[in-house]
Amino acid sequence: MTDPAMPAIFGTAPKTTTLDAxxxxxxxxxxxxxxxxxxxxxxxxxxxxxxxxxxxxxxxxxxxxxxxxxxxxxxxxxxxxxxxxxxxxxxxxxxxxxxxxxxxxxxxxxxxxxxxxxxxxxxxxxxxxxxxxxxxxxxRPYGWECDSGADNSGSGGAELWVSSDLAAHQQPGVLRHDHVLGIGQASTTLVQTTIRRHSKRALDLGTGCGIQTFHLLHHSEHVTATDISERALAFTRFNLMLNAEALRLDPADLESRVSLRLGSLLEPVAGETFDLVVSNPPFVITPRSAGEHSSDQFTYRDGGLPGDDIVANLVRTLPDVLAPGGTAQMLGNWEIPAGSRWSERPASWLAGSGTEAWFIQREQVSPELYAETWLQDASEGRDRKLYRAAYAAYLEDFASRNVDAIGFGMIWLRRPESPRPGDAPARFEEITYPIEQPIGPHLAAAVERADWLDAHELSEAHLVVAEDVTEERHQRPGAEHPGVILLRQGAGLRRTNLLSTELAGFVSACDGELSVRQLIGALAALLGGGDDFDDDAFRAGLLSDVGNLVRDGFLLPAA
Incomplete structure (x- = not known):
């Protein structure tokens, strides 16, 4: 059944078709x-x-x-x-x-x-x-108590109902290729990852059933939601109208808060800029075949490009739609060629861009496990012949590019307030163990700490140990001194840091009274003095290590 109101969604009338939404x-x-x-x-x-x-x-x-x-x-x-x-x-x-x-x-x-x-x-x-x-x-019902970390955003909780297509476990057969995905692990991961601050204009790129838009509306004055699928936009509009009261929308004037646009990737917003972009794009790496049409692809997951090109293209082009100081957060896959580090390929996408970036790899799988995951996702295993052919196509596709593994993770990008010479700071971390959720507020705090380090002279700062940090010491029975000293975070990204003797001594003295320069000087006097002691190298190395502890949230500027 075609919705008579659909042309208002897209700005131009869609083709005459049954959307079945x-x-x-x-x-x-x-x-x-x-x-x-x-x-x-x-x-x-x-x-x-x-x-x-x-x-x-x-x-x-x-x-x-x-x-x-x-x-x-x-x-x-x-x-x-x-x-x-x-x-x-x-x-x-x-x-x-x-x-x-x-x-x-x-x-x-x-x-x-x-x-x-x-x-x-x-x-x-x-x-x-x-x-x-x-x-x-x-x-199905969907709700949240609050979006922690939002800055004056009015982001209290909400109780909603969200429509999407029936999932694989609710119906027989292979999913339809224009399937509109419901609330899943990837979408909730992005919800939990997004840094919530007030924004004038936000973009939900590849909205699907609209889950990211629902959250954005609680801390953004206006949200633009795009998708390549007319059916996805129809589901999103239905969900917005059904939940208008909870989302503080005027059903008679939806455009004042939300704009729904049909098109691929950034095409619907060319020439515009946003304070925040979030995207759970169709990043799944799927074998391409000769003569393939978009109707042969699962639109909710397949971007239509070979390999990880869709994620690479977004990393390169998203800064074009960011206002100065604007940020983008997305999920993605990246291929890891044999013999290379996982970060090498993502780093190549940033070369010369001037974009600040932070990649966190949360999982790494083999080509075989990757193929099994996504074939099961669309219930393609229910057709034995199709499953065999599709599985072989995945392995052949990865082998053609010498891919040894596939990574999955979170990506944060920021366009600097003003252009800077050379490459902007980029960070690559692998964190595969459980972390605190929602992680967005902790990512926001990490960004603030990095900005603080850029703006302040660390040697003159006074530091304290964060409240969630504990120390562990391990030593052999009968040993006079511990052989291993660890700092552990109980919150956020829950990192563990291996400390040298001098760094452990520095941390134990961080009560906010003395400056970093004074503490390093005292440790140099205590531990140095030998003929082979390089005082300058000691001080520089310890200052660098202290900076890393501040960046990771083990140490904080004293109030």
């Missing part, structure tokens, strides 16, 4: 749906309470059986009011989260304002051959 041009029905979902308790907490901890955790892993068992109609009679409320919520959960068809009478009783007829008109359900009500989309 929920309608967003029926405000009365959207209001009725929101009221019904709220009244039946279809919230994150409501669903968790209905299912119980174990079944809810299993559902988060796309395992439906425990939730199916938990929502089966009770045989024994209990409190009619309580049992009736639970039964109504169970109908909604089974309909949309578990994709189990429900009777029309049960749906009408659970959602009395919109009823089955309204859901059909919105394109959310359909009647199957047996007359039961079957979900056409996934419609």
């Amino acid at each position: 929920p309608r967003s041009d029926l405000p009365e029905l959207l209001t009725a749906l929101a009221d019904d979902l709220r009244n039946v308790g279809y919230t994150v907490d409501g669903v968790a309470g209905l299912l119980g901890e174990s079944a809810h955790a299993a559902l988060a892993r796309d395992q439906l059986i425990p939730a199916l068992i938990a929502t089966e109609p009770a045989d024994s009679a209990g409190d009619p009011a309580t049992d009736g409320a639970k039964a109504a919520l169970a109908v909604v959960v089974r309909l949309w989260l578990l994709a189990v068809p429900q009777t029309e009478d049960d749906v009408d009783a659970a959602l009395p304002r919109i009823r089955t007829s309204g859901l059909v008109e919105l394109g959310l359900v359909e009647k199957n051959d047996g007359g039961a009500v079957a979900a056409k989309v996934d419609l």
